[in-house]
Structure formats: C-alpha cells, structure tokens
Amino acid sequence: MDEETTIAALLAAKMKERGLPLRKLSEVSGISTKHLEALLRGANSQLPPAPYVRGYLIKLGEVLDFDGQAAWESFRREGRVQVSGGSDALPKNRFALPRSAKPVAITLLFLAVLIYLGLRLWAWQPELKVVQPATLAVSTSTESVTLAGYASPGAQVYINAELVPATDSGDWQKTVLLEPGLNTFVIGARRRLGGERRQTLQVFLESKPTTTPALPSPAVTIPRASTSSPLEP
Numbered sequence: 222m223d224e225e226t227t228i229a230a231l232l233a234a235k236m237k238e239r240g241l242p243l244r245k246l247s248e249v250s251g252i253s254t255k256h257l258e259a260l261l262r263g264a265n266s267q268l269p270p271a272p273y274v275r276g277y278l279i280k281l282g283e284v285l286d287f288d289g290q291a292a293w294e295s296f297r298r299e300g301r302v303q304v305s306g307g308s309d310a311l312p313k314n315r316f317a318l319p320r321s322a323k324p325v326a327i328t329l330l331f332l333a334v335l336i337y338l339g340l341r342l343w344a345w346q347p348e349l350k351v352v353q354p355a356t357l358a359v360s361t362s363t364e365s366v367t368l369a370g371y372a373s374p375g376a377q378v379y380i381n382a383e384l385v386p387a388t389d390s391g392d393w394q395k396t397v398l399l400e401p402g403l404n405t406f407v408i409g410a411r412r413r414l415g416g417e418r419r420q421t422l423q424v425f426l427e428s429k430p431t432t433t434p435a436l437p438s439p440a441v442t443i444p445r446a447s448t449s450s451p452l453e454p
Contacts, residue, residue: 227293227295228260228263228278228295228296228453229262229263231238231287231292232257232260232261232281232285233261233434235281235285235286235287236285238285238405239284239285239286241285243257243258243261246281246284246285250277250280250281250284250406251280251403252277252280252281255267255271256268256277258271259279260277262303271297274293274296275293275297277426278290278292278293278296279293288354288430321406345412345416346412346417346418347372347373347376347410347411347412347416347417347418348371348372348373348391348410348418349370349372349373349376349378349408349409349418349420350370350371350372351368351369351408351422352369352370352371353367353368353369353370353394354366354368354422354424356420357420357421357422357423358423358425359423359424359425360424360425361399361424361425361426361427362426362427362429363399363426364398364399364426365396365397365398365399366396366397366399366424367394367395367396367397368380368394368395368396368406368408368422369392369393369394369395370392370393370394370408371390371392371393371408372387372391372393372410373391373410373412374389374390374391375391375412375413375447376391376409376410376411376412377412377413378393378408378409378410379408379409379411380397380406380407380408380409381393381406381407382407385386388452391412399424399426400426401421401426401428402425402426403424404423404425404426405421405422405423406420406421406422406423407419407420407422408421408422408426436448
C-alpha cells in the first residue's frame, strides 16, 4: 500500500472512529472540505503547497488523535507535495478571529458590560418610607403637620419638588402648613445617578366650627315696694 493510501486510510478510519462526517470535520479543523476530500482520495495535485499540507495534518492529528507530525513525514517522503513559494505561510483556522479584530472584540465586550451595569444602576430605585403620619391619608384639625421618614443613604429627598435635608443614614423630617380642605404632598427619593421612588400623602384639614356670640339679655326693671302703711292719713 503506498503512502497516499496510508494517509487516506488513516484519516478515513479516524473519522469513522470519532463519528465525524466530512463537513463536521471541516468545521472543527478549519480545513476546507475541498482539501479534506483531496486528502481522503489521495489527490495530491489538488492540495496546496507543502506548509499548508503539513499544517492540515498536524491539525487533523489534534482533532482525530494521531501523530500529525509523523503523518506529515510519511506523506512528505512520497515526494509529490507541491513546493511552496517564499511568501507562503502555514494555514490558519478560518473560524478564528484575526489578530486585529481581537482588541476590538474585547473593547466592545467591555463596553457592553459597562452599559449593562450602568442601566442596572440607573434603574435601581432607592428605598423610601413615610413613618409620620402613620398612614398616607389622614385628617386633622391643626394647621400644620410634621412629615417624617427615611430613605436610602445618599438619596435626595423632596416634598412637592422641594428638597428636604436628610441625615447620613437617610432620616428626614419637615413640618408643613396646611390649607383648609385637602392637601396633597408628593414625597420622593431620587438617586444622583438615576432611579426614583415616590409616595403620595393626603392630609385633610378640617374646618373649625363657627360660633355665634351670645347676645346680652335685656335689663328688667322691678318696681321698688313702698314702706308706708296704706292706713296712714
């Protein structure tokens, strides 16, 4: 059996052993189906110059688990491999990214991660809790009410678009004046990088009952009784 048949038989046996069809082997190795078919048929005239064939056999050895260098030496001794020119290079995996594309791909991946984290951070809503009054709808007869609660540390707290000072731990408090009837307060907490949470509080100020002043009672004059006797002349 000649060298060509030996290499062809070796490849065919290894492909059958691994259960790899020609197209799948082409995808895994990066070698075109045209050149794989030439190796399997022993059609040396249809193969590229020597460095390419050597690269093919070494790569196929890695994929199919045989000594690619030894296969190349056996194939080269046949003496029918095309001689390469000075500008020829070893074959490259056609599925691999070019060297110039790798930094670009890494940069794009890094930017995508930053954008994802930025969106998550922007969308994260701060904590906001109103503890005074105890409910978000109250009624009172006093002309002022104290609003208090807490928010996430570092968040900006506002009531009806007016900023309210908060402590380092997020506690806040503000006393507001009420108008007769329904008073609505929009309380919010906003992160500096985005993300906001709101709560609406309604306080109803009851009207004080009007009182009519009492009118003074009219004076009644009682005639004074006489002290003289009616029998006296």
